[in-house]
Amino acid sequence: MSSNKKKGLLLLTALFYAGMILLTVFAEDIHNARLPQVAAARMIQQIFTYERVSENGFVIEADKKALAIPKEIVQESCVFVIRTVEEKGRTCTRVYRVSVETGLETEKYYEVRSGLHSADQIVITGYETLSDGEEVYVKEKNK
Amino acid sequence: MKLKWNTKCKLCLLPSLAGILVFFVIPYIRVLYYSLIENQFSKKFVGLKNYVDIIQNPYFRLAFKNSVLLIALCVPALILLALVISLSFAFIVKEIAKTRVAFILPMLLPTASIALVWNAFFGGFDNVLPLYLLFIWKNIGICIIFLTAAFTTLDESMLEAAKLDGTGGLRLHIRITIPAVMPAVLFCVLLSIVNTFKIFKESYLYYGGNYPPTYAYSLQYYMNNNFLKFNYQALATSSILTSLVVLVIVGLGFVLQRRYQQ
Amino acid sequence: MKKGIRFVLLLLAAAFLMPVLATVLFSFYMEGTVMVRGYDELFFECFQFYTMFWNSVFYATVITVFQMIVMIPAAFSFSFARFKGKGVLFLLYVILMMMPLQVMILPNYIGLRDMGLLNTRAGIILPMIFSPFGVVMMHQYMKNMDDAVIEAMRLETGSVVRIMLMGVIPQIKACVYVVAVFVFADCFNMLEQPLLFLQDEQLKTLTVFLSKTGEYGQEVLYPASVLFMIPVLLLYLFCHRELEKGLQIYEFQ
Numbered sequence: 001m002s003s004n005k006k007k008g009l010l011l012l013t014a015l016f017y018a019g020m021i022l023l024t025v026f027a028e029d030i031h032n033a034r035l036p037q038v039a040a041a042r043m044i045q046q047i048f049t050y051e052r053v054s055e056n057g058f059v060i061e062a063d064k065k066a067l068a069i070p071k072e073i074v075q076e077s078c079v080f081v082i083r084t085v086e087e088k089g090r091t092c093t094r095v096y097r098v099s100v101e102t103g104l105e106t107e108k109y110y111e112v113r114s115g116l117h118s119a120d121q122i123v124i125t126g127y128e129t130l131s132d133g134e135e136v137y138v139k140e141k142n143k
Numbered sequence: 144m145k146l147k148w149n150t151k152c153k154l155c156l157l158p159s160l161a162g163i164l165v166f167f168v169i170p171y172i173r174v175l176y177y178s179l180i181e182n183q184f185s186k187k188f189v190g191l192k193n194y195v196d197i198i199q200n201p202y203f204r205l206a207f208k209n210s211v212l213l214i215a216l217c218v219p220a221l222i223l224l225a226l227v228i229s230l231s232f233a234f235i236v237k238e239i240a241k242t243r244v245a246f247i248l249p250m251l252l253p254t255a256s257i258a259l260v261w262n263a264f265f266g267g268f269d270n271v272l273p274l275y276l277l278f279i280w281k282n283i284g285i286c287i288i289f290l291t292a293a294f295t296t297l298d299e300s301m302l303e304a305a306k307l308d309g310t311g312g313l314r315l316h317i318r319i320t321i322p323a324v325m326p327a328v329l330f331c332v333l334l335s336i337v338n339t340f341k342i343f344k345e346s347y348l349y350y351g352g353n354y355p356p357t358y359a360y361s362l363q364y365y366m367n368n369n370f371l372k373f374n375y376q377a378l379a380t381s382s383i384l385t386s387l388v389v390l391v392i393v394g395l396g397f398v399l400q401r402r403y404q405q
Numbered sequence: 406m407k408k409g410i411r412f413v414l415l416l417l418a419a420a421f422l423m424p425v426l427a428t429v430l431f432s433f434y435m436e437g438t439v440m441v442r443g444y445d446e447l448f449f450e451c452f453q454f455y456t457m458f459w460n461s462v463f464y465a466t467v468i469t470v471f472q473m474i475v476m477i478p479a480a481f482s483f484s485f486a487r488f489k490g491k492g493v494l495f496l497l498y499v500i501l502m503m504m505p506l507q508v509m510i511l512p513n514y515i516g517l518r519d520m521g522l523l524n525t526r527a528g529i530i531l532p533m534i535f536s537p538f539g540v541v542m543m544h545q546y547m548k549n550m551d552d553a554v555i556e557a558m559r560l561e562t563g564s565v566v567r568i569m570l571m572g573v574i575p576q577i578k579a580c581v582y583v584v585a586v587f588v589f590a591d592c593f594n595m596l597e598q599p600l601l602f603l604q605d606e607q608l609k610t611l612t613v614f615l616s617k618t619g620e621y622g623q624e625v626l627y628p629a630s631v632l633f634m635i636p637v638l639l640l641y642l643f644c645h646r647e648l649e650k651g652l653q654i655y656e657f658q
Contacts, residue, residue, distance in 0.1 A: 006643070013639045023448055024455040031449040088621050089453045089606065148559065152486030155478030160494075162475065162535025167501055170512025177511075228417070231410050244645070245418035251590040251637050252425060255615035256630030260428045280421065333503070340505030344596045348616055363507040370510060370601065378511050386508045393503050 035137040038095070038126035040082045043067050043118065048104040048111050067118055068109035073127055074100065080123040080130055081116065082138065095123055097132040171386075177379035193380040203381060205357065206365035209271075210339070213361065217278050218335045224279065225286035225331065232287070233294035243291070247284035257281075258348035271358040277345050282338050286331040293327035326400055333396040337389070343367075425634070432627035447625040447632075453606060454614060454629060461611040462636060464529055465592040469585055471534045476584075480543035481573060485555070495544070498537040506597055517602060524604045533592060539584045546580040546651075547573070579651030582644045590637050 046068035054060045073079050080095040100115035116122070123130070130136070178194070181187040197203050232243065249257070257277070265273035343363035350359055353368055362385055369378040432443055447454055483495055513532050514523075522528035550573070558572045574581065596612045603609050611633050615626065641648070 009639070009643050013643065016635060016639065020455070020458065024459065027449055027455065028452060034449070088451060090450075149486055149488075152482050153488055154482075156482035156486070158475045159479035159535060159537075159540055162531070163498070163501065163537060166513065166516055166532045166535050167509065167537075168497075170516040171509075173515055174512045228414070231414055242414060242418040245421045248425065248641070249421060251586070251641055253590075253594045253612065253630075253633050253637060254596070255594075255612050256428050256634050257424055259615070259626055259630055260424045260431065263427070263431065264424075280424070337503045337505065340507065343505075343507060344594070347596070363505070366507045366510070367597075370514070375511070382508045382511055386504055389503055389505065389508070390500060393500060 032137045035135055036126055036130060037139055038080075038082075038123045038130070038136045039139050040121045040123050042121055043069055043112065043116065046106060046109045046111070048106060048109075050104050064104070064111075066104070067112040067116065068106075069100070069102075069112055069116070069122060070124060071105070071108055071110055073122065073124055074102070074110060075127070077102070079116070080127050082121040082123065082136075092135055093138055094133055094135050095127075095130050174379045174382055177375055178383045180376075182376055193376050194384070197377060197380045197384070200377070202360075202365055203362075203377075206360055206362045209358065209360055210362045213275070213278070213342070214336055214339050217275050217339060218332060220275070221279050221283060221286060221335050222328065222332060225283050225290055226328075228283070229287050229290035229294055232291045243287065246287050249281045250284040254281075254345045255348055258345055261345075261349055269356075271356075274342070274346055274349065274359055277349065278339065278342050281342070281345070282335055285334065289327050289331055290324070293324040329396055329400055333393065336392055340385075340389070428627060428630050428634070432631045443624040443628040446622065447628045451621055451625055451629075453621075454611075454625070456607060457609055457611045457614045458632070460608060461593055461633075464526070464533075464595070464610060465589050465636075468530055468533045468592045469589045471530070472536065472539050472588055473581070473585065475534055476539035476543060477574070477581075479540045480547055483540070483544045484547040484550070495541075498541055502537045502541050510597060510601065513598075514602065523602055524608070526608060528602050529595070529598050529608075532598075533595075536588075538591075539588060542584050543577065543580055546577050550576050579647050582647035583651035586640055586644050586648060589640055593637055 044067075045065045047063050047065055048068075049061050049063055051059055052062050069079060078097045078099045081098045083094055083096055085092050085094055098115055100110075101113040102110040103113040104111040123136075126136075179188060179190060181189045181192075228246070261273060261277055265276070340363065343361065346355065346359055346361065347353075347364075347367075350356065353364065353371065354360075355364065362381065366378055366381050366385075369375075369381070433441065483491065517523050517528045517532070520528075522531065554572050554576065594612060595610060596616065599608070599610045599613050600616070603613075611629070614621070615629055615633065
């Protein structure tokens with residue numbers, strides 16, 4: 001085998017392994033970059049005011065603390081919830097459409113009556129084009 | 144410290160020997176010990192009871208039958224095919240030695256890749272033929288190499304001398320050619336028999352798991368499953384038995400080789 | 406007649422290469438369309454593939470290198486040292502070489518377990534380093550070597566190491582290549598040992614990856630197979646001249 005062929009082959013081998021090394025190092029980052037980028041946050045408790053009838057028969061205002069979600073993220077009575085799943089040997093972050101029943105509201109928030117648990121993380125940005133069960137990349141939380 | 148030459152040479156053997164002892168010989172003796180006791184806990188010496196039990200075990204018998212069948216059918220087919228191809232390479236088509244690569248490659252290529260594609264091609268066949276074909280495909284390379292080498296290094300002068308002597312045609316071949324290539328053929332037979340045991344890897348991947356169809360259930364499956372079930376006694380016994388069988392085969396091979404060594 | 410046989414041989418050779426070509430083709434062709442989705446999924450979603458790939462390469466390389474270090478002196482010793490029982494010892498090596506892997510699985514497992522080497526890299530590497538295959542092959546080759554060179558070198562130096570490096574190895578270079586390639590291919594192909602001796606996912610090899618057909622999805626298996634073949638193929642292509650030479654000069658037992 002001429003030395004040119006040998007050199008060529010050596011180059012090919014080097015390229016192959018270099019490529020594999022690059023992939024090994026960057027695959028995860030590339031993968032994450034291709035996912036929809038979302039921001040997620042825990043829900044907070046907000047104070048909602050409502051009217052009720054007191055013992056004396058007067059209509060008074062009362063306060064109640066409840067789980068709240070920002071008004072704008074609710075679409076068709078649904079929000080997206082973040083869940084981490086184990087599949088194919090790796091941990092995967094996926095979003096799932098969950099319908100919520102809302103109640104009272106303030107200027108910015110809805111009270112959550114049912115549908116979500118207090119520990120759930122919900123998507124607060126990037127939710128416009130998501131589909132149910134899609135994998136996403138969660139940017140750093142800045143609640 | 145000045146050592147004699149011979150001693151230095153002997154010392155070179157040490158690492159290899161130490162490794163062999165530690166990783167092969169001593170464990171083998173322990174397995175022998177396991178095959179002679181009742182179970183791991185009582186450590187009661189029961190002599191050959193395990194061997195008797197295992198010979199009567201239907202699974203072992205099935206496995207044994209399948210393994211023997213594999214050897215009896217595949218090895219001759221392999222050798223014949225290799226002989227035909229080698230003859231062609233050596234005498235008739237000397238120029239395209241490059242195609243030999245095509246035959247050697249299956250030997251080196253990783254089995255896992257192969258099992259996949261084999262499944263795609265032969266998935267429908269409900270018998271053991273795909274496995275036999277896989278065996279022949281994989282192992283023919285090395286036989287072709289050795290046999291072609293044997294044919295091409297045939298002593299031309301011997302043939303010439305015999306021809307001048309007056310022996311012709313078939314007698315020529317029987318007296319001269321066959322004894323000359325016999326060592327190579329025997330070696331290939333031996334190697335192929337040993338390789339029938341190694342085909343387990345491919346079989347495992349092709350049939351996808353620990354319990355293949357009945358016709359494919361060979362000794363290695365039996366041993367592997369016992370291993371997974373921690374049934375050390377059965378495993379030990381079958382290991383020893385198999386090793387004895389291999390020993391006998393190798394021994395036969397050696398004896399036959401000595402006979403052809405003139 | 407010659408042409409006919411030539412044609413048949415070529416046909417046969419093509420048939421032999423078919424499975425390999427098919428694997429490559431299938432990796433690009435899935436569900437009726439040509440696509441690279443398999444590779445995409447493999448590279449960017451199956452991160453374990455990388456771990457297992459490098460494990461396979463690592464094991465194969467380390468084992469090959471260390472086998473050379475252990476095995477060449479051993480073969481040298483068989484060729485040049487004189488001691489009682491040499492024939493018997495060599496016979497032991499040959500017998501061990503012929504033993505199918507399954508027979509050795511239990512002994513290896515027990516041995517490793519007692520040494521605490523189960524589920525470690527060393528547990529995979531160490532037994533394979535001492536495989537007798539290389540010693541037997543090299544000894545066969547060394548037997549036919551030119552003794553005169555060795556004798557000449559002995560007059561100059563008493564160091565065995567130097568004689569080995571300078572005198573022996575250059576002569577048997579072809580054989581070294583042959584054994585190295587075979588050992589590498591064999592180790593790259595290891596299935597039983599990683600499957601049975603290793604628990605941690607981090608330590609497993611690509612062969613294990615390919616054996617788990619269900620876990621990673623169908624699409625990645627063909628691309629993974631293709632990538633799996635490449636290192637061995639590259640090595641073979643690199644050495645194939647030496648391989649041809651080495652295998653041709655072979656006299657057998």
